[in-house]
Amino acid sequence: MEFKVASLFAGVGGICLGFKNATFADNSYKMVWANEIDEYAVETYKTNFNHAMIDGDIEKILQPDREEDEEKREVYYQKREQLLHHKIDVLTAGFPCQAFSIAGYRKGFDDERGNLFLSIIDLIQQLGQRHDKPKMLFLENVKNLKSHDKGRTYRVIKEKLEEEGYTVKEAVLNTKEYTRLPQNRERIYIIAFRDSKEAENFLMFNHLEDYKVERNDEKRIEDIKSVLDLHLSESVAGKYYYTKEKYPDYFLTETEYKNIDEEIRKEHRINIDEEITEEYEFYQVRRGMYVRKNMNGVCPTLTANMGTGGHNVALIKVKDGVRKLTPAETFKLQGFPVGNGYKLPETYKGRPFSDGRLYKQAGNAVSVDVAQLIATEMLKAVEAAKQPQDDKSELVPN
Known part of the structure; x- marks a missing residue:
């Protein structure tokens, strides 16, 4: 089965590429559309993906009446129609983390950027009115989200997802521990299922130790060589x-x-x-x-x-x-196969594409390999839910 995927706050496509690469049994994912507001990230994304990129401010796209300019308002109405046209099986979002970051102001939902999480809820509801709510969610944020405001911020997020009918699971994963990518990068991953049986069969976060990769000094050097030019x-x-x-x-x-x-x-x-x-x-x-x-x-x-x-x-x-x-090396450290199917733009609007923009994009990205790992486990959960089984051992790595 091919599950249709849409991506909010897509950046340069780390989550999207991870889902695109993930398969299990006869199951896979197909990207339908992505949304991103940063025009330079949009350029990098469009250089590497063929599906629809619906760029722009997601808050105004979902609520066009907030735009005072009539012409812009009409554009936002058209973009909202693009978002809602397809039934979506999986919604992903590496939603903005500045409001929750230890390095930021720690304002959480008091920060306008923190409220962008509510756009995810808004889209889920609008998709539900038009077709059906996505059956699965994949969300990513900084590790500090879990502890922000003594846990109250994350509790609100989880409650809002549960109100939409989802069973929510979360875990903090470090890229260097669960992939061969040699980067220290701790992020929280929030996975949600509307089908409680599928949620029950998503076992990865209960057995994280089984997913860790071995990295002795010899393997560490091999991994570093693979990303350095x-x-x-x-x-x-x-x-x-x-x-x-x-x-x-x-x-x-x-x-x-x-x-x-x-x-x-x-x-x-x-x-x-x-x-x-x-x-x-x-x-x-x-x-x-x-x-x-x-x-x-x-x-x-x-x-x-x-x-x-x-x-x-x-x-x-x-x-x-x-x-x-180099910028290419930072992208490789995030799992983007630069030079092997993934290309960094060289120009934009007739000007050279700056290294600064590329460094920023790599820093904001989600590690492709982690997204692929979790996306694969989500497919396993869906497959396992089809048949009742007492022994779930096959779903967890040996």
Whole structure:
């Protein structure tokens, strides 16, 4: 059976690609449409997917009367009709996390962006009025969502989903623990089923230990090699390299450091050549004050503010120096097969597509491999629900 999927807050398609890749028995998924408001993310998405991308503000699309401009209001009415035209089996959403992030203001539903969750409920209700409510939901957010406001924020979210007839399950998964992607990335995944029997057969979150991958140092290096473009050299990728000419404060010798007036020199001397010495490790210059090696042996969490400039993209030691990760490498760390079926746009509206935009998109994305893993388990649950069985052991990895 082929389940029709729609995606809100689709970004560059991490969840969508995961669902597209997921299969079990004769079951699979088919993307019908996606929605995204950021025009640059839309461009990256449309470069890689053929189904409908209904871009724009989802709140105004679902409630066109909120738009005062008559022409824009008519456009929103047309886009809403596109959203509601198809019966949808699965609704996915990596809904905006800024309002719940530890790094953010922690305002939850007091933050306008937090209220975008309510657009998910709005769409579920409108789909139910036109056809039927989606039979399954896949939602993703930052880990802190579960504990925000002493658990009250998530309790409201869960209650609202339950009011729509869903059985809700949730778990926090770290990308590095459940996939071969070498990135430390903890996110909460919320899975919901309208069919209680299917929910009962979704066993993954009850047996997470069984899904963890083994990663010794040899496998860790293999995984890192798979996402790094080690063929690059300074002659072709010089803009990503850190050199003394470009960053003199990051290559200070002991003598140069001591010659700086004590009142203005930094507490710690930075010399990248001396401190970034190991290949297949990830480093960061923290707040411009010191160099830190990520002790997990994998890339630290990719963030949206990688695209805001500064020195917040992880650094790696390569054969001819030290450089930061390229945009393609950050996408690969999220599971996007760049160069093997997934393409990063080079231009937009006649201008070069900036690295900053791409870094931001990678930081905002959902890890493809985690989405695929959970999407597959959802298919298993649907299949298992067809036949009563006392022994569910086949649904859990050995």
